[in-house]
Amino acid sequence: MKSPITIISNNAYKHQLDDFSYGLKQGIPIALGYVPVSFTFGVMAVSGGIPIWVAILISLTNLTSAGQFAGTNLIISGEPLFEIALTTFVINIRYLLMSFSLSQRIAPGTSLLKRCIMSFGVTDEVFTVASLEKQDISFAYMLGLVFCPYWGWALGTAMGAVICSVLPAGIQNSMGIALYAMFIALIVPSSKKSKATMIVALVAITISSLFTWAPYLKRISSGWSIVIATVAACFIGAVLFPREDL
Amino acid sequence: MQKTIVAVILMAAVTYIPRVLPMIIVKERSKSRLLRSFLYYVPYAALGAMTFPGILYSTGHMTSALIGMTVALILAFFEKGLLEVAVSAIVTVYLIQLFIN
Numbered sequence: 302m303k304s305p306i307t308i309i310s311n312n313a314y315k316h317q318l319d320d321f322s323y324g325l326k327q328g329i330p331i332a333l334g335y336v337p338v339s340f341t342f343g344v345m346a347v348s349g350g351i352p353i354w355v356a357i358l359i360s361l362t363n364l365t366s367a368g369q370f371a372g373t374n375l376i377i378s379g380e381p382l383f384e385i386a387l388t389t390f391v392i393n394i395r396y397l398l399m400s401f402s403l404s405q406r407i408a409p410g411t412s413l414l415k416r417c418i419m420s421f422g423v424t425d426e427v428f429t430v431a432s433l434e435k436q437d438i439s440f441a442y443m444l445g446l447v448f449c450p451y452w453g454w455a456l457g458t459a460m461g462a463v464i465c466s467v468l469p470a471g472i473q474n475s476m477g478i479a480l481y482a483m484f485i486a487l488i489v490p491s492s493k494k495s496k497a498t499m500i501v502a503l504v505a506i507t508i509s510s511l512f513t514w515a516p517y518l519k520r521i522s523s524g525w526s527i528v529i530a531t532v533a534a535c536f537i538g539a540v541l542f543p544r545e546d547l
Numbered sequence: 548m549q550k551t552i553v554a555v556i557l558m559a560a561v562t563y564i565p566r567v568l569p570m571i572i573v574k575e576r577s578k579s580r581l582l583r584s585f586l587y588y589v590p591y592a593a594l595g596a597m598t599f600p601g602i603l604y605s606t607g608h609m610t611s612a613l614i615g616m617t618v619a620l621i622l623a624f625f626e627k628g629l630l631e632v633a634v635s636a637i638v639t640v641y642l643i644q645l646f647i648n
Contacts (some may be wrong), residue, residue, distance in 0.1 A: 362559035503595070
């Protein structure tokens with residue numbers, strides 16, 4: 302006869318496995334969307350003179366789009382280390398907001414080590430998919446969710462780095478839109494369901510457009526512009542449409 | 548070469564730090580409705596700000612990017628999957644650029 306303790310731990314184990322495979326499934330479309338983007342990254346890095354293995358190393362250690370594109374560009378153009386680090390950091394400041402937002406949703410009792418491992422996988426898409434999840438975010442779920450995107454990102458980079466020279470420029474250019482198209486696919490269905498969400502997104506778009514085109518404002522880097530637009534739009538959203546259901 | 552490796556390590560560090568800091572510092576869930584609502588809206592606002600106007604400069608031709616964006620918006624409106632939307636936008640941009648040249 303099994304003791305009650307074994308039964309509980311067996312259940313906990315099964316529950317973790319369920320969470321993991323559920324996350325794994327949700328990660329597959331993200332991974333497939335990543336391949337063309339990281340492919341482009343591999344092509345760009347190697348055509349700029351970065352060795353193939355370094356391009357793959359960048360994807361394995363950074364796991365981010367805009368930040369590593371910009372950082373690698375600066376490496377290629379021979380900028381000093383401080384500028385490379387600072388530019389990459391500014392582009393990545395948005396992760397502070399995303400991790401802060403996600404920290405409110407992590408299953409209570411998740412250990413510090415687990416939180417540190419989970420946070421490595423916070424990309425724009427992983428964050429969005431995890432945020433839209435109704436339940437608390439468990440360690441097992443997050444591991445599953447990040448698994449395919451992580452290896453898809455590395456695999457795409459490797460393929461792009463190796464195939465680099467044979468690809469016509471026209472195809473390379475067209476793939477630049479892949480990531481943005483994914484963003485649109487993430488945001489439009491939610492905006493259809495909630496007017497508040499749509500207004501928040503439109504406010505953010507308006508502000509980031511101002512920072513791109515308006516005189517004076519356009520001097521601000523795109524990293525800061527995303528952070529300022531996000532903070533302002535979320536503040537307006539929180540004041541005008543506070544959520545009752547949180 | 549050595550400088551490149553140092554640069555890669557630095558990039559990895561400045562990418563990880565903003566991801567991990569809030570997770571280490573913020574362990575309690577906030578009870579403030581304003582703050583919780585603010586954080587709830589972060590994904591939508593961040594995605595919006597990142598997508599536009601960045602998407603217009605993503606293909607090297609604003610016309611092809613605009614048409615690609617329109618295709619993505621229409622497919623997303625009918626709730627097609629991430630991959631379908633992404634691949635359709637890529638193919639659209641590619642065809643438009645063939646046509647323009």
